[in-house]
Amino acid sequence: MSVKFLVVDDSATMRRIVGNSLKNLGYQSFVEAVDGKDALQKLQSDPEINFVITDWNMPVMSGLELTKAIRSSEQFSDMPILMVTTRGVKEDILQALQAKVNNYIIKPFTPQILKEKIEQVLATV
Amino acid sequence: MATNYPQNMSELFGKLNDLKAVFVYGQKIIPVIQSLIDFMKDTVPLLENINRSIEESTHKIPSAKAQLNNISSATELATNEILDIVDEVSNKLSEAEATLEGITAWEQERKNKLEKLKSLVKDETALGLIDELFNNSVSEKLITIKDIIDKVNEYNYQITLSLQVQDITSQQLAAVNHLIESVQYKLTALITDLEDAELKELEKSYNEKEIVFDEKAEYSHEKEEQKIADNLFKVQSSKTTQDEIDKLFSETK
Numbered sequence: 259m260s261v262k263f264l265v266v267d268d269s270a271t272m273r274r275i276v277g278n279s280l281k282n283l284g285y286q287s288f289v290e291a292v293d294g295k296d297a298l299q300k301l302q303s304d305p306e307i308n309f310v311i312t313d314w315n316m317p318v319m320s321g322l323e324l325t326k327a328i329r330s331s332e333q334f335s336d337m338p339i340l341m342v343t344t345r346g347v348k349e350d351i352l353q354a355l356q357a358k359v360n361n362y363i364i365k366p367f368t369p370q371i372l373k374e375k376i377e378q379v380l381a382t383v
Numbered sequence: 384m385a386t387n388y389p390q391n392m393s394e395l396f397g398k399l400n401d402l403k404a405v406f407v408y409g410q411k412i413i414p415v416i417q418s419l420i421d422f423m424k425d426t427v428p429l430l431e432n433i434n435r436s437i438e439e440s441t442h443k444i445p446s447a448k449a450q451l452n453n454i455s456s457a458t459e460l461a462t463n464e465i466l467d468i469v470d471e472v473s474n475k476l477s478e479a480e481a482t483l484e485g486i487t488a489w490e491q492e493r494k495n496k497l498e499k500l501k502s503l504v505k506d507e508t509a510l511g512l513i514d515e516l517f518n519n520s521v522s523e524k525l526i527t528i529k530d531i532i533d534k535v536n537e538y539n540y541q542i543t544l545s546l547q548v549q550d551i552t553s554q555q556l557a558a559v560n561h562l563i564e565s566v567q568y569k570l571t572a573l574i575t576d577l578e579d580a581e582l583k584e585l586e587k588s589y590n591e592k593e594i595v596f597d598e599k600a601e602y603s604h605e606k607e608e609q610k611i612a613d614n615l616f617k618v619q620s621s622k623t624t625q626d627e628i629d630k631l632f633s634e635t636k
Contacts, residue, residue, distance in 0.1 A: 282540055346608030
């Protein structure tokens with residue numbers, strides 16, 4: 259399965275780090291978005307995107323709101339979503355779980371964790 | 384009237400005694416009032432000082448906030464510059480790797496030609512020279528260089544991952560900034576003679592400010608929280624009920 263990622267983060271540094279990590283893992287194809295709203299526009303305009311990696315804390319539209327928007331849309335409701343965030347409080351994790359993100363990584367991440375989670379999500383879709 | 388005289392006098396003396404008691408009490412209380420006045424005299428400049436300090440601090444807050452924002456921007460800029468260099472190093476390593484692959488292929492070709500030559504030559508001295516050339520190979524050195532390139536690539540990637548600290552510290556700075564803003568709001572309310580409506584407006588704008596940071600963000604590789612997240616998602620993928628998730632939560636609390 260060819261995977262095209264959408265990396266959503268308001269931090270340019272984090273977008274580069276996630277992008278470099280994806281390249282390092284052998285995934286060459288990805289696009290970037292600066293917040294949830296931008297991500298929704300990218301999803302609409304690029305039908306090849308089939309995996310979303312999103313931060314939680316973002317201006318305009320958060321990662322959690324983005325997840326809810328994706329899950330409630332007819333077109334993208336099955337989109338695999340991996341949340342990569344600093345939020346490690348149990349209540350937050352539960353909120354993400356209830357919003358139906360496919361998996362959850364707490365920053366700072368290691369390449370092993372990223373690889374493991376991507377593979378776990380891909381195995382379930 | 385004459386018959387009431389002793390009673391009236393007695394009442395008068397009674398009143399005079401009451402009045403005397405008031406004066407006696409007054410004499411006792413005057414030093415207390417005096418010390419209260421002295422205390423007030425001492426306190427007023429102190430209060431004025433406090434008020435001035437609060438006013439000064441309130442005026443300094445915007446520059447403190449700007450400084451924190453500058454730190455955040457400068458760190459992001461520097462981090463991106465480091466990432467540029469890391470990318471450049473990565474590109475150069477890729478070039479070196481490609482060159483090395485070329486040299487390795489050339490070396491293999493050289494060995495193949497020497498093998499071929501060996502089968503054609505019968506002269507012992509020439510065969511000895513060919514063997515010498517064959518054994519004088521750079522293959523092992525090329526493998527060592529390849530290992531070094533792989534290691535530098537790995538270190539380079541580790542640098543990239545460590546730069547996640549910038550995102551985490553910028554969230555911590557944003558949290559401090561938000562805290563400073565809340566102090567500024569409280570202080571402004573203290574020193575400014577604002578109408579109720581104005582104060583409410585100030586409070587509203589402060590409360591409505593979008594929070595896009597995690598105040599608990601921390602840079603640590605020892606993440607107990609990741610294990611909790613992993614457990615929760617494992618439980619979810621095995622179609623566990625909400626009650627079971629709640630139970631897991633109460634156990635990990």
